[in-house]
Amino acid sequence: MALAVMRERVCADRALSFLFSSGYHDCLVRIQPLQAELPTLKLAYNDMLGTCITLTEDDREVVVGTRDGLVVVWNVE
Numbered sequence: 001m002a003l004a005v006m007r008e009r010v011c012a013d014r015a016l017s018f019l020f021s022s023g024y025h026d027c028l029v030r031i032q033p034l035q036a037e038l039p040t041l042k043l044a045y046n047d048m049l050g051t052c053i054t055l056t057e058d059d060r061e062v063v064v065g066t067r068d069g070l071v072v073v074w075n076v077e
Helices: none
Strands: 010-012 018-021 028-033 041-044 050-055 061-066 071-075
Antiparallel strands (some): 010 018, 018 028, 028 041, 050 061
């Protein structure tokens, strides 16, 4: 994974089980299950708007970047 190519605010895991999104005005990351009737999970990280989001190559961690240069990594296994 290269942080230089992180420009999207939406990404999905390789199995297309979850949709990850950022860039909301409440500064949360949303994890929406795509194949099951499960609730949307929300991750709070700071008071800065997420400008980009990606998953690591093994789909174990979600990485969010903000405009002020903060990079936040969560384990999502």
